[in-house]
Amino acid sequence: MVTSGPSKQNLKIKYYMKLSQKLFGLYLLGLLFFCACSGEREVEKADMIIQGGTIYTMDEAQPEAEAVAVKGNRIIFVGSSAGAQDYVAGSTEIIDLKGLTMTPGLIEGHGHFMGLGYSELNLNLLDVTSYKELVERVEAAVAKAEPGQWITGRGWHQSKWTPAPEPMVHGFQTHQLLSEVSPDNPVFLRHASGHAGFANARAMEIAGVMPLSKENIHELNMEGGEIIRDELGNPTGIFNERAMELIARHIPESTPEKDRQALALAVKACHASGITSFHDAGIGRETIELYHNAKEKGELGVRIYAMLTGFDPDLLEEWYDRGPEIDTTDHLLTIRSIKLNCDGALGSRGAWLLEAYTDRPGHFGHETLPMEFVLATSQKALKSGFQVCSHAIGDRANQEILDRYEKAFNKNPEAAKDHRFRIEHAQHLHPDDIPRFASLGVVPAMQAIHMSSDRPWAIDRLGEKRIKEGAYVWQKLLQSGARIVNGTDVPVEPINPIASFYASVSRKTLEGTPEDGYEPEQKMTREQALRSYTLDAAYGAFEEDIKGSIEPDKLADFTIFSQDIMTVPEDKLLQTKVKMTIVGGKVVYNGL
Incomplete structure (x- = not known):
């Protein structure tokens, strides 16, 4: 019996099987080589590692950490002390907290930067x-x-x-x-x-x-x-x-040298107070030029989020044409908002009220800016990419501004999708307007220290009913879904963030009265208070992706305290000191 040789089809099958085996072998070889190389590849080394204390991150996925590694001006690792050792090199600076507490760098959510500096000169x-x-x-x-x-x-x-x-x-x-x-x-x-x-x-x-x-x-x-x-x-x-x-108008203008001196004093005061970023509420041409020059010379020192003053309509028109200035490189100076001053203050009886002052019958305060201008500015700002931040303390001022904002949003729905318009102070609200902040997406930028300083006499201005229903109602706003931006309104109050944090969680004067706090149901929790000085303050400036929490790839801005502000007894809170401030991975204040 004669048998024939292998068919062409069988030969092809064997050929492709051998080829597949060779290719698979090469694949395995490459995979082994890749794994070997990966094992040898070094983790990016850190310029600085901070460890040895309590670190609150404000990151919901990892609320606390043992160590943070920094490369340049960015965070590259957040986690355990053991994990941080992979980032250590011979040149890495190790900062031992020695039991101290670190948080994200604090953000002054509403203040007057040059006013802070000049308060040191005048x-x-x-x-x-x-x-x-x-x-x-x-x-x-x-x-x-x-x-x-x-x-x-x-x-x-x-x-x-x-x-x-x-x-x-x-x-x-x-x-x-x-x-x-x-x-x-x-x-x-x-x-x-x-x-x-x-x-x-x-x-x-x-x-x-x-x-x-x-x-x-x-x-x-x-x-x-x-x-x-x-x-x-x-x-x-x-x-x-x-x-x-x-x-x-008769006071001689300041000199450039005095302005530079005031700026340097403001930077120094911020660093000593743990402030790494500052929302500057209303600046004009001269100050813009001053900040640009300081940034070029490396003298700015604090991250400025600036609001253009609404007192100069020509300045606003120029910026509508040019658009916002957003610093995406150094993150030191961003100009993308407009400050409108729409009423006065309770202390001077200038806040604009729906009902007359209890201690000055017939007087309702002052509308210091026409509401037509607020509406027109809001519409132009939306179209040009600017945020509007309106000063309003009295309940009528807040109501009127919310009304104008709402009209502007309705007329410009696409531009208003992520507007983050703010009301600065939002100190006294009509009860019907409290939920409107969250529903309209308006951010209340409130300074808790004002409650501590003003509440003992504010009841004389407003009476008990108005105080209890709508004054300094932080918890009502938070429960409705609003995000509060905290601060001090320096130089109206000292820039000390510890005092404002204490006021946020105690609702007491700095002397510790009354025993249970004023309207205690409106107290913030300590987590809410810290968020208002960090992550929510960053949100109020469209910057929550780069600051406000301690997470990899965010800016390395940190504040280090002498004691744990989240757990220390309330009556010991005001004893807290800022021990170190770090901006962009550099120690700018060291009080250790």
Whole structure:
């Protein structure tokens, strides 16, 4: 029997089987080589590793960590101390916390950066406890000044003085004692809120508003402002809201050198307070130029999120055309929002209310900016990519602004999808307007320290019912879904974030009263308070993807405290000190 050889088909099958075996072998060889190389490949080495304490990350996936590794200005690892050892090289700086507590770098959510610096250069009156003490401070300044030199300052608050000055007109002191100690030097001292000013006789003479009589009254009552006057029609020295400009326009402009000095002092104060980012609420042309120059020279030092001042409509029009300036490289200076000042403050009775002041019947405060301008600005901002941040303290101001925002959103639905418009302060709200923040996506930027400082006398302005229903209602806003941005409104209050954190969770004065706090149901939890100073503050500036929490690839900005602010007993919170501040992986303050 004769058998035939293998068929062509069988030969092809064998050929492809051998080829497949060879290819598979090469694949296995390559895989083994890749695995071997991967095993030998070194993990990216860190410039800095921080460990040895409690680290709160504000990352829901990993709320706490043992160690953080930093390369350049970014975080490259967050996790265990053992895991961090893979990132250690000979040149890696190891920071041992020695039991201290670290959080993401704190963000001042509403302040005035140059005002902070100038509070160090001019008379700082925040700690003045009486009119007599204010006069003594001015008298000492006069002794050092040249005749005719202007004396300026800020920080007084008549409602915090003991005893109350006599006489008083509409709740304010009069200028006579001040004028007696400064006959040859014009004096202008801004209220702590920044919404009123106190001038002496010489300053009023220069401004042309002193002396006056009932037959010669001019510019005493103006749109958006008021000069407080006595029963004879003469100014008492108090200039409320927009009336301040009558005096301020005569004060010599600052010099570039003094501006640079103030900026340097502001940077230093932020670093010492653990502030790594700052939302600057209203800047003009000169300040924009100053910041750009400081950034180019490496002198900025703090990450600035700046709001263009609405007091300069021409400036706004220029920026509508050019669009926002977003720093995607150094993340040091971003200009993408607009600040509108729409009413005054409770302390000066300038906040715009739906009902009259309890302690000044017939007076409703001031609308310091036409609501038509708010609406027009909101629409232009949406179309140009800008966020609007409107100052509103009184319930009417908040309501009117929410109404204008809503109209702008409805007319520009596409542009309004992620607008993050804000209301700065949102201090006193009508109950019907509280849920509107969350429903409209409006961010309330509230400074908890204002409750601590103002609540003891604010009840005189609003009465108990309005206080309880709508003043400083943090928990109501949070429960409705709003995100709160915290801060101090420096130089209205000192920049100290510990004081504002304490006020957030205790709702007490800094003296620890009352025992259970004012309206205790509105307290923030400690986690909510820390979020308001970190991740939610970053959200309020469209920056939550690069800061606000300790996560890989985010900016290496950290604040290190002397004790655990999340667990220390409440009565020990104010003893907390900032021990170290790190910005972009560099230690900028070391108080260890």
